[in-house]
Amino acid sequence: MKAKLQVGVLGFGTVGSGVIHILKEHQEKISQVTGYDITVKKVLVRDLEKNRRYETEGFSLTTEPLDVLDDPEIAVVVEVMGSIQTAREYILHALKAGKSVVTANKDLIALYGDELVAVAHENRCDLFYEASVAGGIPILRTIVNSLAADRIQKILGIVNGTTNYMLTQMTSENKSYEEALKEAQELGFAEADPTSDVDGIDAARKMVILTRLAFGMNVNLDDVETKGIRGISEKDIQVAYQLGYKVKLVGRAEEINNTVDVTVGPVLLPRSHPLSGVNYENNAVFVTGAAVGETMFYGPGAGELPTATSVVSDLITVAKNAKLGTTGNAFNSFVHETKNTPSDQVYSKYYFRLEMDDKTGTFLKLTKIFADAGVSFDKILQEPLDEHTATVVIITHAASRKQIDEASNAAHAEPEMRLITKYAVVEG
Amino acid sequence: MKAKLQVGVLGFGTVGSGVIHILKEHQEKISQVTGYDITVKKVLVRDLEKNRRYETEGFSLTTEPLDVLDDPEIAVVVEVMGSIQTAREYILHALKAGKSVVTANKDLIALYGDELVAVAHENRCDLFYEASVAGGIPILRTIVNSLAADRIQKILGIVNGTTNYMLTQMTSENKSYEEALKEAQELGFAEADPTSDVDGIDAARKMVILTRLAFGMNVNLDDVETKGIRGISEKDIQVAYQLGYKVKLVGRAEEINNTVDVTVGPVLLPRSHPLSGVNYENNAVFVTGAAVGETMFYGPGAGELPTATSVVSDLITVAKNAKLGTTGNAFNSFVHETKNTPSDQVYSKYYFRLEMDDKTGTFLKLTKIFADAGVSFDKILQEPLDEHTATVVIITHAASRKQIDEASNAAHAEPEMRLITKYAVVEG
Incomplete structure (x- = not known):
């Protein structure tokens, strides 16, 4: 007995x-x-x-x-x-x-x-x-268990099934944002008011939870730079695909010199990245550990x-x-003072899409803006949009968030160019 | 203290x-x-x-x-x-x-x-x-833990890093088998005698271990139908890719009516299948549970x-x-009598590549052979190989292993056709 x-x-x-x-x-x-x-x-x-x-x-x-x-x-x-x-x-x-x-x-x-x-x-x-x-997905348990013998450095998560379903439909079926949202609502993945999903709030909440377990820091929701996929353009999804990337809504939490940076937003993932294969309403969490290296846990996000x-x-x-007799110990072992990483210490490649007046000197001006901010280009793609306007797509080399913000603000200030999209690019 | x-x-x-x-x-x-x-x-x-x-x-x-x-x-x-x-x-x-x-x-x-x-x-x-x-990858622990609250139905595993590295090189860099093997040896992934890897023996051993934990059955290595990738042809990898598949060396263990079927061999995976995104020397195990559905665990296979x-x-x-005080219990809780599934109860789609004499009546003969075995076609692709010969690629609908063997044997017996390749196809 x-x-x-x-x-x-x-x-x-x-x-x-x-x-x-x-x-x-x-x-x-x-x-x-x-x-x-x-x-x-x-x-x-x-x-x-x-x-x-x-x-x-x-x-x-x-x-x-x-x-x-x-x-x-x-x-x-x-x-x-x-x-x-x-x-x-x-x-x-x-x-x-x-x-x-x-x-x-x-x-x-x-x-x-x-x-x-x-x-x-x-x-x-x-x-x-x-x-x-x-x-x-037994991801929290796995993080807690593996923490006992390893140190987690980075987490990338597709943690919202609704938006992943919508992006999958937009990528593989060429659906528009509105069509994808309507379909997600009809299937019961999205609610009548989809705000919490499409604005990234649900994903941000989950990243707060993951960050607490993985890094022992209590990040506030307000400290999570959160961008959703509301109104995301087919154009960016298609251009990204041509360049070898998939667009996914990804939560990222990274430890940098005993500080932590947590963001949620659409990012470009190389098509060969394991997270790129996470489709429809499925979730996955990609964990980088100091000893174990890169692991990923994939499965149904809800149900x-x-x-x-x-x-x-x-x-x-x-x-x-x-x-x-170890009750109450789980959260004891691993609590650090919460410090957010300053924006000049978080580095990433970025994807930009701009529309520019098609006249002499505009491109030079754009190049100068990025050079002044210390941001260099990895890839550039220019094509005419109409008679007077060109679409310019840029993938930068890794730059700090501060540098990227400087370049974006400077571009915003120029009447000849309109910054349409700015997404981080994750490298494989 | x-x-x-x-x-x-x-x-x-x-x-x-x-x-x-x-x-x-x-x-x-x-x-x-x-x-x-x-x-x-x-x-x-x-x-x-x-x-x-x-x-x-x-x-x-x-x-x-x-x-x-x-x-x-x-x-x-x-x-x-x-x-x-x-x-x-x-x-x-x-x-x-x-x-x-x-x-x-x-x-x-x-x-x-x-x-x-x-x-x-x-x-x-x-x-x-x-x-x-x-x-x-903490896959054994996860299986044992999740078993306590779920029932595992199927396991698909990429559990040999060497062959996965070689297949990745062959798929994405169009390398030949020999080139891929040489490179794997130079990088230290493959040994001078690569038998255990390329003939699927290492993968079969790991599937025996996974099967014991997931289904509580002690399958013998001899009962694991094992095929490796030795001499695998670029042609099949390319044709499979055109048809929307990737070729991977996959171990499969499935419970069917209280029996278990374990195989190792090259299979065609839909490019959208999560296992298709597992590249280079990485491993992954894809688990289907009755309650939890499909989950996957990805990470380094060695190191x-x-x-x-x-x-x-x-x-x-x-x-x-x-x-x-639960020492010694782990293997106690879940042991069943080991029964292998009879070959007429294991169903799968299959990929065939044949070379056939290009003369009237040969294709009809081929069609009849498959029809007699009760195997119907999902996709057919025929193209001339040279003046006198055609390459025929077939993807069948799901058929039992017994039916597939019957069709293969009958095709073998016909002098006008040469069965070059036969791989299982996993559906997404």
């Missing part, structure tokens, strides 16, 4: 019932791995009547949060109800009552992660949220069963830690 | 010293994660004199295996000496003395894994070998530091299991 580990579940939607289902189906295996029988004791629901038929399943239903949060027999609380403020309140209550918590709530963790982590640590509880980033699987993985870790 | 976990290391080459280095550099983090101070007590070397300078590093050197294997204070033995029979003997000795073992020795594990696992289990010891497959990192990860798991 194994010791029991009793779980309370907040929320009985598709993920919640997925968790309950998996715990039951894999009960024996889980108990062999953890040394515990993990069972669900109570589930918080909105409506008792609607869920009556589950009452014979071995757990009880309640509409009263404290029934779960104050139950001394419940050792772990699983939060899969969504929302931010209510979930935060319940989780704080659970942690202060000494219960470990597993959540799939990325918005909550991105916004209040440092507060919740601190409270978890004070109360010697675990707080895990594997499902909050890249749904079914009920993948998410539920990640939640159960977290539960298994909580159970192991409970036995190990 | 943490409890001590003392380690004996067999072999002091680059991986061995990498392990010792990482354990020292990450000592504090490792102790926070595991609750143990993991320290190296003794290292088995061939030559004491050559290694005298290390004697001040906190461990002692010995040339006598039993000094390590019979030391009651040593709880874990790390085997990084290579060889098969000697390593097997030492590991058996260590396990019988109640010591857990971590090894990076894939040849040993592929050949004697089931024996060693059984002895480890009898003695309630752990036996881990993360570094034996795909060096720096001293990646390998040492994997060995240390295994040591961390041993330490955790020691505290959990």
Whole structure:
């Protein structure tokens, strides 16, 4: 007879019932791995009547949060109800009552992660949220585990499935932004108001979470330079493709001299880069470690069963830690003072698309602007747009963000040229 | 003061010293994660004199295996000496003395894994070998962990870096097989005798290991239908590319009705398949799980530091299991009777290239041969090879291996046609 580990579940939607289902189906295996029988004791629901038929399943239903949060027999609380403020309140209550918590709530963790982590640590509880980033990919666990024996230098992530689906459609089916968005909405990947996806906010939240784990720094959302794909042009996608690149919405976090730089935006990736092969709604995180080199983790970014699987993985870790007596240690080991990298120390190649009046001297002026900022050209492509205007595409050599901003601002100030697009270029 | 976990290391080459280095550099983090101070007590070397300078590093050197294997204070033995029979003997000795073992020795594990696992289990010891497959990618750990909450259905792996490097050169630089092999040898990826790589033997060994973990079945090397890339033709690589595919050496393991089918051979992968983006000496394992769907793990297939990192990860798991009291459980939970899938139950699309006498009736004969075997065509491409001969390329619809063999044998028997190539086609 194994010791029991009793779980309370907040929320009985598709993920919640997925968790309950998996715990039951894999009960024996889980108990062999953890040394515990993990069972669900109570589930918080909105409506008792609607869920009556589950009452014979071995757990009880309640509409009263404290029934779960104050139950001394419940050792772990699983939060899969969504929302931010209510979930935060319940989780704080659970942690202060000494219960470990597993959540799939990325918005909550991105916004209040440092507060919740601190409270978890004070109360010697675990707080895990594997499902909050890249749904079914065990990326957080892998980062935490590999950190024990390596040092992470850089993370590149395709962490928003909706925008990756749209860019895939625009690249391989030549769809327009509007068509791609409409299709994503019809398929249920994008919401009626797609702001959080297409403006890069969702990706930025996930990068905040990844940065906290990989570099031990609590970056604010406001410090993440965030650009989305709203209104992105087919033209850039096509030109990039001709030049050997794919355009992807990529979150980048990089450690530079004990500072960290985190950005989200469209970037040009060489077609041979492993992230270029990540299509449709899939996610992937590309990690560079000092010892291990380049690794990538690919999989579904969302979905009920993948998410539920990640939640159960977290539960298994909580159970192991409970036995190990290492509960509450996860976030202890690796916290640094958060420092953002100054913009003159972040280097990248860049892609520019400009429209220029087609008259003598304009190109010379452009060349001078970039030379003055200390930015040199790797590739230039010029073609006539109409009788009076030329399209100029430039790929620069690596330059600092400060230099690139200087060149952009100077180009903006010239009436003969219009800077249409500016994207970072990732080298393979 | 943490409890001590003392380690004996067999072999002091680059991986061995990498392990010792990482354990020292990450000592504090490792102790926070595991609750143990993991320290190296003794290292088995061939030559004491050559290694005298290390004697001040906190461990002692010995040339006598039993000094390590019979030391009651040593709880874990790390085997990084290579060889098969000697390593097997030492590991058996260590396990019988109640010591857990971590090894990076894939040849040993592929050949004697089931024996060693059984002895480890009898003695309630752990036996881990993360570094034996795909060096720096934590694929075995991920499979074992995710198995606790999911069921794996299929594994596709690019698990040999040498042949992947050669195929990448042949595909993107239009090199010949001989040129690609020479280059791989010059870069040190391929050995002077490349048999184990180019004939698929190394990949087959790794697939045996992956199959044991993913499906709990001990497949024999002899039961793995193994084909390498020796003498592979540029023609097939080019034609495949025109048709939208890349040729990769892929190991496939699939569960079909509680049986398992394991093969290694060149396959055609759609260019949009994530494995198609795995280039040069990199490895990747593509896993399909019932709940989580399709995930992929990508990274360096070899290298001293990646390998040492994997060995240390295994040591961390041993330490955790020691505290959990779950030592020796890892292989217990998931063993099934090994049954190979009959050849009429394994389905795939296939690529054929034939040379046929260019005369009336030959193509009709070919069509009839395939129809008689119940194999239908998805794509056909015919072009003249010379005045009297045509090249015919066929991609079939999915057919059983038995049907494909029937069609191949019948084609072989016809003097007017020569079957040059037959590869499986993986669909995206």
